[in-house]
Amino acid sequence: MTILEVIRRSAEFLGQRGVDSPRLQIELLLAHVLRTPRLKLYLNFERTLTEPELAQLRELVRRRAAREPLQHLLGSTSFCGLEFEVNRDVLIPRPETELLAERAWNHLSPLTSHLSTALDFGTGSGCLAVTLAVKCPAARVTALDISGAALEVARRNAQRHGVGDRVEFVESDGFAALNGDSRCDLIVSNPPYIVTGEIAALQPEVRDFDPRPALDGGADGLDFYRRLAAEAGQFLNEHGKIMLEFGDGQADAIKNLFQAQKWIVEAVENDYTQRQRILIARPARA
Numbered sequence: 001m002t003i004l005e006v007i008r009r010s011a012e013f014l015g016q017r018g019v020d021s022p023r024l025q026i027e028l029l030l031a032h033v034l035r036t037p038r039l040k041l042y043l044n045f046e047r048t049l050t051e052p053e054l055a056q057l058r059e060l061v062r063r064r065a066a067r068e069p070l071q072h073l074l075g076s077t078s079f080c081g082l083e084f085e086v087n088r089d090v091l092i093p094r095p096e097t098e099l100l101a102e103r104a105w106n107h108l109s110p111l112t113s114h115l116s117t118a119l120d121f122g123t124g125s126g127c128l129a130v131t132l133a134v135k136c137p138a139a140r141v142t143a144l145d146i147s148g149a150a151l152e153v154a155r156r157n158a159q160r161h162g163v164g165d166r167v168e169f170v171e172s173d174g175f176a177a178l179n180g181d182s183r184c185d186l187i188v189s190n191p192p193y194i195v196t197g198e199i200a201a202l203q204p205e206v207r208d209f210d211p212r213p214a215l216d217g218g219a220d221g222l223d224f225y226r227r228l229a230a231e232a233g234q235f236l237n238e239h240g241k242i243m244l245e246f247g248d249g250q251a252d253a254i255k256n257l258f259q260a261q262k263w264i265v266e267a268v269e270n271d272y273t274q275r276q277r278i279l280i281a282r283p284a285r286a
């Protein structure tokens with residue numbers, strides 16, 4: 001079979017199985033198998049695939065048709081221009097979270113009077129913690145997660161990007177394992193925020209392959225914002241801020257939660273699709 005025939009047949013098959021953008025997906029899988037940039041496939045449409053190449057591709061198409069995410073099949077995904085290892089132990093970093101990363105490094109980078117410090121609460125793949133450490137060479141980052149398996153992936157991602165010496169990994173349920181003596185310049189978090197009762201209706205790639213603890217925000221999706229509003233202030237220094245991602249329609253409830261715990265909400269920002277997505281706040285100091 002030629003490259004063009006494989007693309008046509010597999011795209012039709014994936015489309016029938018409910019996979020979005022099936023042609024793009026098969027092109028990316030095929031480029032992965034052939035170890036070539038996707039656009040080069042277009043220059044070689046008539047090339048015949050070898051039997052080992054076909055066998056490898058068939059297996060990947062079978063898994064994608066079973067709705068395993070493309071990023072798991074490729075083994076990595078891009079976040080803020082950096083490549084991150086992902087697997088079933090971590091949430092696949094989402095494009096909207098890149099905005100949170102950008103806001104976070106814009107806050108940290110100008111802090112040159114001291115070695116700036118940040119805490120990534122619920123680090124998962126480490127995408128936020130590692131990106132911050134890469135973009136802010138004078139920063140130290142604590143990457144915290146309840147999942148030891150996720151922290152292993154995050155640790156490898158930090159090493160991959162040469163910042164393993166400036167990122168500390170802490171396995172902890174909430175802030176429990178942190179020593180209250182150290183206060184930081186920034187807490188950044190993309191906590192679990194899906195309403196428990198809505199998880200079953202998510203698309204299979206998310207529902208069946210992202211780790212459940214990375215999704216489940218409790219009965220109203222706000223459990224982690226309650227915890228953060230109540231506890232995060234004691235880990236921030238005088239000029240410290242918190243920057244949080246949240247889900248569709250949660251902005252007002254989260255703003256109220258933080259204001260009720262004596263935080264000053266500085267901004268609620270939209271993502272690139274004009275949906276409210278990020279809250280920036282600082283503790284009101286007496």
Ligand SMILES: C[S@@+](CC[C@H](N)C(=O)[O-])C[C@H]1O[C@@H](n2cnc3c(N)ncnc32)[C@H](O)[C@@H]1O
Nearest residue numbers: 091093122123124145146173174190191192214
């Ligand atoms: C939505 S994921 C975010 C992952 C990553 N920061 C990102 O933006 O792609 C939330 C993370 O919070 C972690 N988590 C869930 N419950 C936690 C808890 N009680 N304490 C600490 N981390 C928790 C999950 O393991 C998961 O890695």
